[in-house]
Amino acid sequence: MSIVTVQLGQCGNQIGYEVFNAICSDFHSTHGICSKKENESYQEACKERFFSEEKTGVPVARAVLVDMEPKVISQTLSMAARSGHWKYDHQSHFCQKQGSGNNWANGYSVHGPRYRDVIMNLVQKEAEKCDRLSGFFTVMSMAGGTGSGMGAYVTQCLRDAFPTSFILNQVIWPYGTGEVIVQNYNSVLTLSHLYQSSDALLVHENDAIHKICAQLMNIKKISFRDVNQVIAHQLGSVFQPTYSSEGASQYSRSPLGDLMESLVPHPELKMLGLRNIPQMSENSLAYSTFTWPGLIKHLRQMLIAHAKMEEGIDWQVRPPLPGHPVPPKASPNQALHFNTSVANLVVLRGKDVQSVDLGGFRDPALYTSWLNPQEAFHIWKTPRAFNKYEKSASLVSNSQFLLQLMDNVVGKAWNMFASKAYVHQYTKFGIEEEDFLDCFTTLEQVISSYASL
8 A cells, every 4th residue: 555745834845855865765676585575565565655667667655745836846856857767756845935934834725725736736736646545744843934824734635535544744853952032832732733633743852863863873063954854764764665564465555544553542642652772883884793682672672762863871760660650750750760562563674573572661660551462562573684784673652642742742832831922923913812722722631631641
C-alpha cells in the first residue's frame, strides 16, 4: 500500500526532500548479506510505498508540496530532478508569492480556506495514482505560519475527504531558545488542532537533533540541512519495508495501519517519539563495530531514562520493582526519572536480526498498568541493512517523553495570553480568545492523560 506525503511550508518541504533522498539512496543500494530475491522484494515494496514510476523509469515521489512562497519549492523540485535518481511530479505542487508571516491564524483562517480546493485537488490526483492507499504522511513545523497554520487546516481537510485513511503528522518542535516570538501560541494552536484530526503525531525536537549533529555526527557548523538529514535518516529507518510479524514471508503492506495498531491504543494518547542508534559520522563508523546486545541495552535505557541519544544516558534510572509502582508525579514539571510507556515499537535492520533478544522491552514495569505488555510491545525487522549501518535499531515510543516540553509550552503560551500579548495578531484573522481557551483545554487534558500513566 502507498503513502502520500504532504510537505507543508519551508520546514516541511526541506525535510520531505531529505526523506525521499534518504529512501532513494537506500533503495538503490544492495546489501551482500541479502539474497538477490530479498533485495528485489525490498525494493519493490519500497517503490510501491513511496514512488510511482514514469515511462523513463525514474521514480516519482508520491508527494504534494505546499508553501505560500515559491523559493523553497523551486529549490526542492530542482534538487530532486538534478539527483538523476528520483524526482517530484512538477504538477503536484502549489505556491504563492506571499507567506503567512509566522502567523498561525493567517495560515489557518486565510490561506487555508482560500486555496483549499486547489490543494485538495492535487492531493486527490496523487491519491488516485495509488493502487491501494495506506494514508497520508504530513511533514510540517509547529512554530511558523504556513507549515503550522495551513498544515493544521490541510490535515483537517484530509480527514474530511479521506475519513477511512490513516493520517500521521510529523511535526518539528521548535528550538527552546525561540525561533519566533509567538512560537508558543503557534505550537499550542497546532498541537490542539492536529489532535482533533490526526491518527498520531510523530514529534522531532530541534534541540535534540541539534545535539546529535554536534555530539554524535561531529559537525562543527550545523546547518538546517544537517538537522534535516538526521531527521530523514530516523524516519527512513522506520518507514522503509520490514516484516511486521514473526515468520512473515512478505513485507508489511500497510505501514501506517501497522504503526497505529502497534502504538495508538487510545485516541487520547497519540504523541510518538523516535530514537535511532547508532548515529555517527562516516569517519567514526569506519572504526566502529556493533553488537545487538549492546545496541538493545542502550536503546532500552534511552527509553527508560528519557534520553534523546546514546551519549549521556543516565544509567541510574531503573524501572519500578513489582509491587512498588512509580509514585504519582506531583506535576508534569517534576523531574521525570522514569519514562512510563503506553506502547513501544522496535525496528531492527541488518545482520542476524533473527537472533536478537528483546525480552527487556517486554518488562511489564515499563508500561502503564491498563495495557497488557504483550499488546504494548511490537517488533519489525529485516535482514537488509539501512544505509551505511550494518546493524541498526529504531524505537518509536508512545510514552511520557514530551510531557515536560508540552507543559512548558502551554505554560509560556498561557502567561502571554493572560497579559493579552500579541493576541490581536490572531483575532484580526478570525481566531478569537474562545478559540485559544479551547486549545488550552485540549492540551491540558492531553498533559493530564500522560501525567497519570
